Amino acid sequence: MKKLGNYITGNWIEGDGDGQQLFNAVNGDIIATATTQGLDFKSILNYGRTKGTRTLRRMTFHERGRMLKALALHLLEHKEKFYTLSYKTGATRADSWVDIEGGIGNLFSNASLRRKLPDEVFALDGDNIGLSKGGTFAAQHILLPKEGVAVHINAFNFPVWGMLEKIAVNLLAGVAAVVKPASVTCYLTEMVVREIISSKILPEGALQLICGSAGDILDHVTFQDVITFTGSASTGLLLKSNPNILRENVPFNLEADSLNCIVLGNDVTPDMPEWDIFIKEIRKEMTSKAGQKCTAIRRIFVTENKMEDVWKAISKSLAQTTIGNPENEKVRMGALAGQTQKKEVLDQVQKLLASSQLIYGSLDSVELIDADINKGAFISPLLLLNETPFKSEEAHNVEAFGPVSTIMPYKNIDEAIELSKKGKGSLCSSVVTSSKQFARNYVLGAGTFHGRILVLNSEDAKESTGHGSPLPLLIHGGPGRAGGGEEMGGLRGIKHYMQRVAVQGSPTMLTAITNVYQPNAKGNRTTIHPFKKYFEELKIGDQLITDKRKITSDDIDKFADLSGDHFYAHIKTTDFDDTMFEQQVAHGYFIMSAAAGLFVDSVEKNPVLLNYGIDELRFTKPVYPGDEIYVRFTCKEKIQQELKDINPDVPFVKGSDIPRGIVKWYVEILDETETPVIGVATILTMVKKKNTN
Template sequence: MTDLLLNYVAGRWQAGTGAGTPLFDPALGTELVRVDATGLDLPGAFRFARETGGAALRALTYRQRAGLLAAIVKVLQANRDSYYEIATANSGTVKNDSAVDIDGAIFTIGQYAKWGDALGDVRALRDGDAVKLGKEPVFQSQHLQVPTRGVALFINAFNFPSWGLWEKAAPALLSGVPVIVKPATATAWLTQRMVRDVVEAGVLPAGALSVICGSSAGLMDQLESFDVVSFTGSADTGAVIRSHPAVAQRSVRVNIEADSLNSALLLPDAAPGSDAFNLLVREVVREMTVKSGQKCTAIRRILVPAASYEAAAEAIGAKLAGVTVGNPRNETVRMGSLVSRAQLNAVREGLDALRTQASMLHDGSAQALVDADPAVAACIGPVLLGARDADAAQRVHDIEVFGPVATLLPYRDLDHAVALAHRGQGSLVTSLYGADEVALGQAAVQLAASHGRVHVVTPDVAQAHTGHGNVVPMSLHGGPGRAGGGAELGGLRALDFYHRRSAVQASPAVLAQLGLPQS
């Protein structure tokens, strides 16, 4: 039997009492390790994190906690090569795709270390200026934010075992809130290894960071009123979390990132062959193939003027035809596998559903694999669908196929295109391509209400833009409606989730003693 990964709770490494769930290499089909959380003392684990870890973190200033993040960066950088090996084996990603997860995480932690250092040696944050409560300024109200006196539970998705942890943990730890992470079982190895390395390096106080690998059963039951929970995954599971007594009765704060049918929109001025047209084609192909399309921000719907439909189908299909798929260890392979055979089956089922209302424009689903057995590997080539009647193709606007699949949709005019983008019922991101700055600006404002991020690409930013699907710590990550209604990152805005706002009403002399940073 393969090794059983240990859980780290209550300040020590602990094995589950069960046989464990195996984790597999999705390209080769071999068993790698097992995970199990059976028999753990969950009440004790949460109590230790909440009381011991929380007290130690809150005793530090923001600048000191920023120093902890900087120390984490050094630990992860020192072990970076081993993380790439685990990602290749357990997630089936090629090196460039692993970098999105691993290096993206390290970059994000580093940013919060810098921002936290600038907050200074204080333990509470000023929220606006003091305002007088009467005619004379002798009695005033000062809003401030203080760390919540609870624990942050992260229930994460399988597609980003590194970044998914650290983009949440960085602002949580900087805020002074201890973290318990429950990674998705299928790819838990990388999360567990990173936590192990940080714990063994001794850079965090006891109880500040815990990891539970295996089933999530019972985790929500441990949450108390001042705890917070952040979930990334399906809308169905998100609904279960929202209805849990911890949320519904104990008012546990919840952040959810769920399904998202993101779109890319080519403006009417961007004719086939133009720079903006070519930028859209390049970005669509990249978003369909990075991490085999297993990104919550990937492009799922491509909106183009009706007159450009055939040209877009031909240009995107031609680039997709050159994408090699298979074993990520082979240097000629550009796109690796999905994370599991179960995910492969889910993609195939989703494709079948979409094909009832869309036609095949490029079919990579049966292409030959490089160094991989199609009977074993969880690999599928990129698939471009098309629906000439974008209004009637309801399933295209409802079903997210979490793999290398996108659908091309024609629109009549820009108002029609914006309406189609809104049909996603709330998305993490949309991207716009064109050169008409007035039209782009107006469309961006129209789309902002249903999208967490509007990414505008003009020819002058061709080499500078960060990418439709790349989530950067400076910008908001989240979206309304079916995208979950959550909000992460966005610079220091991320700290809001882990703080409690209060108004202190007192004389100016008393307010001066609150230890707040200067306004």
């Protein structure tokens, strides 16, 4: 019998003993066994820290991002063999697409975040904070990768996505991972990890896998490590309460199964498209992955006068769902992950039936295609009705982790909000309505009890990713019963694996540390104009002080005529009583244009390819005729740019193959009193590289 491997300390190692038997969810056959008996978990963690994390921390965000992209492309090439094995978990092709290609897509999404991060081993967090009147003392928060490992204890329902969506974040942050998938479906995770390791794309130690029990791993974590757990709230609480975790203050991100809900707005009637959208969303959420999703809809709230129409429509829709062997193309819902899971679901349903009645489905029979109910872990979709949701608590406290939902009535928006909150914190909720007021009231009223709220109507339904879809750039987590954690969330997710440090010092010293020019730092005056330097030649702090220019009334009149901006303040004949100005004032955009005339060098070609944009432009002091201005122009930051892949099927864009980078310039426009007339402007230019390789 096949025994799954554990990839630890650079080797594939089988645990001792026979281990736990893992079964095919469709026909009950034994697939493999898994065990971690005999593994040294302390050594596993130390290896990840000293080998994997140490290497990752020396890589820049851009290097890590390109590594994730390469890994995603590699896994896409091998996806079909993952699909073949995924059927054994009970998942249909559509279910597996979410798990496999959804997980790979997460790698792509996180890889693209590198463009929002510096080509550095650390990142700035927020703006410079001045701490003194004279400007000689300031602070800057920075983010550094933690020196530990990420320990991911995952659920059984998404054996691929559950791993990839988590490691994508910690790897981009610069931290290695130890993944412990749920045993019942870990054979699929093991196959994917074998492909990852064989690709040699990740540095050694960046990813380790343990198939089986987590042993005493939590007894050896430190405050530099991060633990994530996805699963039941009771198990999560047990793990989170580990004395070593409490003693070491180890960050613990908990995502627990929750009683998510969907609300049908009181404005929706059967003749509206929102009605069909609502029914379709419920069927999809009940049958996708056979309801084995932490984000699945468990509670359905509908106005009292529409209850019967709704549950009949849901029942009719569920009846169209074909169930059976997921390898059969006609099947739309497969099996639960195993017989143990099936028994647990039915046990939970019995608890729900204490205050609800079954209005669709059967507890002991289901019509199957190409499958045997005595061998596979199949179950009928079950729709329950609870007519007293404020008096009975079971529907708000008991979760049957399968194709099970309970429909309940509400009278008004306040009751809908109150019922949604009775779940005591959920990962997500949806509201289907065409009423802007109903949507606003629901979001503002229920938002504190949910991690995400989807507002569905005829405008967005076609392109919506659906009720429970966790998106890489949005937080995945929820308050209260849902665990209080936040997985993913774009840059927010990355920060969970980094230490925020407030660095205090002089602006010049902060510039040297961060490699980003800080306000009031000393500039580097050079005889060569900054625009004549290639990207590699520019240094942070390179500075130009321009000549002065006197602004005249004639300048202002000409700019008004050229731009068409004849705002009263720019016209010299205006009566300026009861205005903010003493006399005719120059246009802010004219001052910016005049400043460009001062700092732009000659008409000859130079490494500057183009002006890329302006950030943070503020007009802080009026400029009157007779005032003199000059510019202090400083190289603030340099950002590497990757060449776009040239697609032979797409028309070539001139200049897209020129090696280049983006340079941010800190621009201060001052008058003769040394007072900024434009507070701060950051100008971006695209600058050619000297090295064309």
